[in-house]
Amino acid sequence: MVTYIIRRLLYSIPVLFVSSFLIFTFVATTTDPLEAAKMQPNVNKAAIALVQKENHLDKPIIERYGYWVQDAFTHDFGKTILGSRPILPDMLNRLKVTLQLIIAAEVLTLLLAIAVGVYSAVRQYSIFDYSMTTLSFLGLAIPVFWLGLILQIIFVNIFNKWGVRIFYTSGLDNVDPGTGLHFLIQRIQHLVLPVFTLATISIAGYSRFMRASMLEVINADYIRTARAKGLIERRVVLKHAFRNALIPLMTLAAIDFGTLFGGTVITETVYGLPGMGRYFIDALSGGETYVIMAWLMVTSVMVVFFNLVADVVLGFLDPRIRLD
Amino acid sequence: MPEPVLSIRDLAVHFTTDDGVVRAVDGVTYDVYPGETLGIVGESGSGKSVSTMSILGLIPQPPGKVVSGEAMFQGRDLLKLSKKELRRVRGNSMAIVFQDPMTSLNPVLKIGFQLGETIKAHHGSEKDDEVKDHVIQLLRTVGIPQPERRFEQYPHEFSGGMRQRAMIAMAIANQPALLIADEPTTALDVTIQAQILEVLKTAQDETHAATILITHDLGLIAEMADRVIVMYAGKIVELGDVNTIFAAPRHPYTIGLMESLPRLTADEDWLRPIPGQPPSLINRPPGCPFHPRCFLSQGRARCREEEPPLRPIHAGGTGVHLSACHFAEELEGATSKLAEPTVAEGVT
Amino acid sequence: MTEVSRPPEPGSPDAPLVDLDGTLYASGSQVRTMPGAPTDLAPELTDSALAHESGLELKARSQWAYARSRFFRHRLAMGSLVVLIAVLLCGAFAGHIASYSYDAIDLNNINAGPTTTAHHYFGTDQLGRDYFSRVLYGIRTSARVAFFVSILSTILGTLVGSFAGYFGGWLDNLLMRFTDLILTLPPLAVLLVAAARLGNGTINLGLFHLGQEYRVALILALLFWTGIARVVRGLFLSLREKEYVEAAKASGSGDVRIIFRHMLPNSMGPIIVNMTLVTAGAILTESALSFLGFGIKPPTAALGNLIAQGETQMQTQWWLVVFPGLTIVIIVMCINFIGDGLRDALDPTQRRIRA
Ligand SMILES: Nc1ncnc2c1ncn2[C@@H]1O[C@H](COP(=O)(O)OP(=O)(O)OP(=O)(O)O)[C@@H](O)[C@H]1O
Ligand code: SF4
Ligand SMILES: [Mg+2]
Numbered sequence A: 001m002v003t004y005i006i007r008r009l010l011y012s013i014p015v016l017f018v019s020s021f022l023i024f025t026f027v028a029t030t031t032d033p034l035e036a037a038k039m040q041p042n043v044n045k046a047a048i049a050l051v052q053k054e055n056h057l058d059k060p061i062i063e064r065y066g067y068w069v070q071d072a073f074t075h076d077f078g079k080t081i082l083g084s085r086p087i088l089p090d091m092l093n094r095l096k097v098t099l100q101l102i103i104a105a106e107v108l109t110l111l112l113a114i115a116v117g118v119y120s121a122v123r124q125y126s127i128f129d130y131s132m133t134t135l136s137f138l139g140l141a142i143p144v145f146w147l148g149l150i151l152q153i154i155f156v157n158i159f160n161k162w163g164v165r166i167f168y169t170s171g172l173d174n175v176d177p178g179t180g181l182h183f184l185i186q187r188i189q190h191l192v193l194p195v196f197t198l199a200t201i202s203i204a205g206y207s208r209f210m211r212a213s214m215l216e217v218i219n220a221d222y223i224r225t226a227r228a229k230g231l232i233e234r235r236v237v238l239k240h241a242f243r244n245a246l247i248p249l250m251t252l253a254a255i256d257f258g259t260l261f262g263g264t265v266i267t268e269t270v271y272g273l274p275g276m277g278r279y280f281i282d283a284l285s286g287g288e289t290y291v292i293m294a295w296l297m298v299t300s301v302m303v304v305f306f307n308l309v310a311d312v313v314l315g316f317l318d319p320r321i322r323l324d
Numbered sequence B: 001m002p003e004p005v006l007s008i009r010d011l012a013v014h015f016t017t018d019d020g021v022v023r024a025v026d027g028v029t030y031d032v033y034p035g036e037t038l039g040i041v042g043e044s045g046s047g048k049s050v051s052t053m054s055i056l057g058l059i060p061q062p063p064g065k066v067v068s069g070e071a072m073f074q075g076r077d078l079l080k081l082s083k084k085e086l087r088r089v090r091g092n093s094m095a096i097v098f099q100d101p102m103t104s105l106n107p108v109l110k111i112g113f114q115l116g117e118t119i120k121a122h123h124g125s126e127k128d129d130e131v132k133d134h135v136i137q138l139l140r141t142v143g144i145p146q147p148e149r150r151f152e153q154y155p156h157e158f159s160g161g162m163r164q165r166a167m168i169a170m171a172i173a174n175q176p177a178l179l180i181a182d183e184p185t186t187a188l189d190v191t192i193q194a195q196i197l198e199v200l201k202t203a204q205d206e207t208h209a210a211t212i213l214i215t216h217d218l219g220l221i222a223e224m225a226d227r228v229i230v231m232y233a234g235k236i237v238e239l240g241d242v243n244t245i246f247a248a249p250r251h252p253y254t255i256g257l258m259e260s261l262p263r264l265t266a267d268e269d270w271l272r273p274i275p276g277q278p279p280s281l282i283n284r285p286p287g288c289p290f291h292p293r294c295f296l297s298q299g300r301a302r303c304r305e306e307e308p309p310l311r312p313i314h315a316g317g318t319g320v321h322l323s324a325c326h327f328a329e330e331l332e333g334a335t336s337k338l339a340e341p342t343v344a345e346g347v348t
Numbered sequence C: 001m002t003e004v005s006r007p008p009e010p011g012s013p014d015a016p017l018v019d020l021d022g023t024l025y026a027s028g029s030q031v032r033t034m035p036g037a038p039t040d041l042a043p044e045l046t047d048s049a050l051a052h053e054s055g056l057e058l059k060a061r062s063q064w065a066y067a068r069s070r071f072f073r074h075r076l077a078m079g080s081l082v083v084l085i086a087v088l089l090c091g092a093f094a095g096h097i098a099s100y101s102y103d104a105i106d107l108n109n110i111n112a113g114p115t116t117t118a119h120h121y122f123g124t125d126q127l128g129r130d131y132f133s134r135v136l137y138g139i140r141t142s143a144r145v146a147f148f149v150s151i152l153s154t155i156l157g158t159l160v161g162s163f164a165g166y167f168g169g170w171l172d173n174l175l176m177r178f179t180d181l182i183l184t185l186p187p188l189a190v191l192l193v194a195a196a197r198l199g200n201g202t203i204n205l206g207l208f209h210l211g212q213e214y215r216v217a218l219i220l221a222l223l224f225w226t227g228i229a230r231v232v233r234g235l236f237l238s239l240r241e242k243e244y245v246e247a248a249k250a251s252g253s254g255d256v257r258i259i260f261r262h263m264l265p266n267s268m269g270p271i272i273v274n275m276t277l278v279t280a281g282a283i284l285t286e287s288a289l290s291f292l293g294f295g296i297k298p299p300t301a302a303l304g305n306l307i308a309q310g311e312t313q314m315q316t317q318w319w320l321v322v323f324p325g326l327t328i329v330i331i332v333m334c335i336n337f338i339g340d341g342l343r344d345a346l347d348p349t350q351r352r353i354r355a
Helices: A002-030 A035-039 A045-054 A061-074 A087-122 A127-141 A144-162 A180-218 A221-228 A233-262 A265-271 A276-286 A289-317 B048-056 B083-089 B111-122 B128-141 B147-151 B160-172 B190-207 B218-224 B242-247 B252-259 B301-305 B341-347 C047-053 C057-073 C075-092 C131-167 C169-184 C187-198 C212-239 C243-250 C255-292 C303-311 C319-346
Strands: B006-017 B020-032 B037-041 B064-073 B094-097 B178-182 B210-215 B227-232 B235-241 B321-323
Touching (some): A002 A061, A002 C169, A002 C187, A061 A289, A087 A233, A087 A265, A087 A276, A087 A289, A127 C319, A144 A180, A221 A233, A265 A276, A265 C187, A265 C255, A276 A289, B006 B048, B020 B048, B020 B064, B020 B235, B037 B048, B037 B218, B048 B064, B048 B210, B111 B128, B111 B160, B128 B147, B128 B160, B128 B190, B160 B178, B178 B190, B190 B218, B218 B242, B235 B252, C057 C319, C075 C131, C131 C169, C131 C319, C169 C212, C187 C212, C212 C255, C243 C255, C255 C303, C303 C319
Parallel strands (some): B037 B227, B094 B178, B178 B210
Antiparallel strands (some): B227 B235
16 A cells, blocks of 8 residues: 555656646746736836846746746745745645635535435435436536625625625635634634535535436445345445445545645635635736746646545545555 | 245236336246245246345335235235335345345455344344354355455455355355245356355255245256246246156246257257247237247137136146146147256256 | 536536436546446447448437437427527527617616616616627627537547547557646636637737637637547447457458448447537536636627626626526526436437336
8 A cells, every 4th residue: 555655656756747847838838927017118128138037038948947847846936927926835825725615615515415415316216306406407507606696696685685794705814813713703604605606516516426326336236135134224225335335426526626726716716715716817817927837736736646545545445446 | 735935926026117017027826835946947037036036125116016916924925014024034034145246245345244244134132253153154154265264355355156155155144944046156157056056055954944046047957946937928837846847848938948958968959049039028919928939839829819827737747737838738748858867967 | 526617527527427317427438447436338339330330221220210219208308408499599699689789888778677678688787788688699609619619629539539549559548648637737727828828819829810709619629628539539449349340340441431430420429418518518617717807808798708797796786697697507507408318318228217
């Protein structure tokens, strides 16, 4: 197991290098931090040239890539081109927000999706099953940003009409970092809507996945064996079917979770949350090549890492899989 | 004659599908007596599995439904039991060995656990270490070497033959009165098959259970069974003592089955399959279900119009002999090559 | 868990890969093989393949006829098809149906709520622009984008997937590594980077004469084709082993002929189903891009940017957000239900058993 993990990690190093180079080429040729400055007639040409020189923007791509790799390892991804802010601390702050959001959303998603999926499968063709099917088709058709806006409209109007603040719809930044419970409650009030928004599509998709997985297992021979042994139905479902049906879902969830570190651009935008997604959009608008690069690298490392996590989870849940 | 262990009367099972109602089992009646082995043969889809699984509530419902019948077992009609009562019968006084040992064990649970669970389901008061001893004893009975080590292993660490042994151990864990073996050897290699049959015989000896042996393999029937039921299209077409059936088959379908066996000594063609396909179970043709494929019918109107009842036949032999053919008597003198001892040996 | 539909990657729950029966239809090869994972029910190849081979065109055709009758029996899919066609026709004939042009200003009715007065069914914004008309034009734009995305990515994905699956070897390896690479990147981020550039038209890739719809469609297609390629590759890998393909090879048919005459027709079912998934995904993704300001840009009306424009006043003029969004929901739901019906119809192994 340990050797397997080490081997996988070692293997991912060249993969990440290759992908970082491709990404770098792509990003460096498509972004230009000085685009806005160049258009301004009153900005000194010499100043622009200086910034270009300092940041090696005038060098060929290969060379720039070399500088970038050096910066990434020795200077925590370097600094922004405009304003010379160190990149890593900013990014870590953003990551904190994103983490709160995605962990909460993932937990909510898994709990609800598993419960709904299992129950729909066990009561296939029941009213519950049909309603959940309809709801999930709806969930899969709702654009995330639109859901976010609609929730905002609803809760702001509730506030305006009755003066009840159930959930905040924006302004996580403004939570006064006061103490203890109050802070916690405020924080939760701020995060509920974004979490729900983010989780909706996933709940719809995952519950369908779980249901399908469960139905497939329910028809397996070994479930018939379990029934033939005279086990009570709850035990057949929970001990025999559920254990097996959960394996693909957990693997999938682990993989998907890795992709979430990129933040949740849309949700963060709609709710004005200062997370990784927002960070990316801002960098993109500002043409901050190195921020974009750093961001893409962190997110792809996370994807690679959680792919490994998925394998380990799989090896853990399924005795047939041996990681070595 | 002793009281039967299981007594099935007029059992009918339907499946509701998009294309219509599949009448998988259509009025089946038979008894199983203590200690005997009753063989059930028939082509694939003839309703062998459904006719036995349905009485234990093991067919998927829906789409399946037992539409009529009675299944008396230990003084109670299984078809009238509540779910809870029926559950107490399953794996306890009536147990099953399934066809495919590769898929019939739960891949994520240890063998020992899966066997122990069977015991605990019916003997909740037994302590964990008692259960473990019991399980190891069972594994030993079915000839699994190093049972203590095997106890801790997962199904994928077992070979197919070993898994089927474990399945048999599971089936006899609670000393059943009736053992149903649904094609217990079909999925295994020929060499392993013989071993598993031995294990099955051991299991029968240990438990004195009556056995229903479902199979395609007439050779297996010849070796294991005391009495035989031949099923076709959800109905019993012939029933009798194993010797009688082989020596004096009185239904064209039974003869067809025997003819389609590979013969080692025969100088004729190796295989002579029954021509045609089994009928649709959705739109049953009127008359005898076998008539489109029957060599004896010769286009007689009676075969097409009137459904032959299962009726007693007097063709010599011992015990009850039933056949569902209008013209069974015309088969007078027919005998199966399997009745000749040399061949019977060759076929097992 | 994602915010936008990704390409219908096998096993991804984002794609509605599960039909109403809950049968899992993840098709093609899995990203990873997950033991115990719901198995791949990509339509088994039926006799139609063999029938085709032996010249029994009649039988092959009846397979399609059978599929058609199954689809027509699928009430939800049929209903969705009717609704979708109606919605699309409204979009296509926006110029004739809409009472206003998409940027026409009705100063008498500013910030009007949904009303029948002056035909402002979906209300108007602060400039007095009629949102019903704008939504109709938006449907046209969004549908155009989605249509091109699905055509482009299907053609590209099918070509690459079939060649990779058929020939295997380095070509296959290259494709798989490439799609793996794409998978490690957050799709939305890549789209945004690409769109930030290409969408502005500052890089002239010879597409300059095309409207921005087509530029956006091109960018989306670049993301979506890999999903189809994987599906087709998976199908071809299994088809390659079939007798009739071997037979065709033995009888000296050329590779290209085998691919297009023998294997492709037998892969059409899953390809068509996946095309519907791509279309739904494209609608959602385009609307998200446009909402973020990186997709279709005003003044062209697209459903996503209509919502973005309404956002600032949404607390009072809720209709500016609600109606364009509902339109998206309806379109995507219809497409998904149709996809569901198609899957039922085109997958002969799937026999519905009703309770
Ligand atoms: N779940 C089901 N849904 C619909 N029809 C079914 C179902 N299970 C069984 N049947 C039908 O019942 C009939 C009898 O099936 P059964 O499994 O008893 O056959 P069998 O004689 O055991 O065949 P085999 O030798 O292949 O095991 C089949 O023709 C089949 O069409
Ligand atoms: S009744 Fe007629 S068709 Fe049926 S088995 Fe007898 S002879 Fe054949
Ligand atoms: Mg059977």
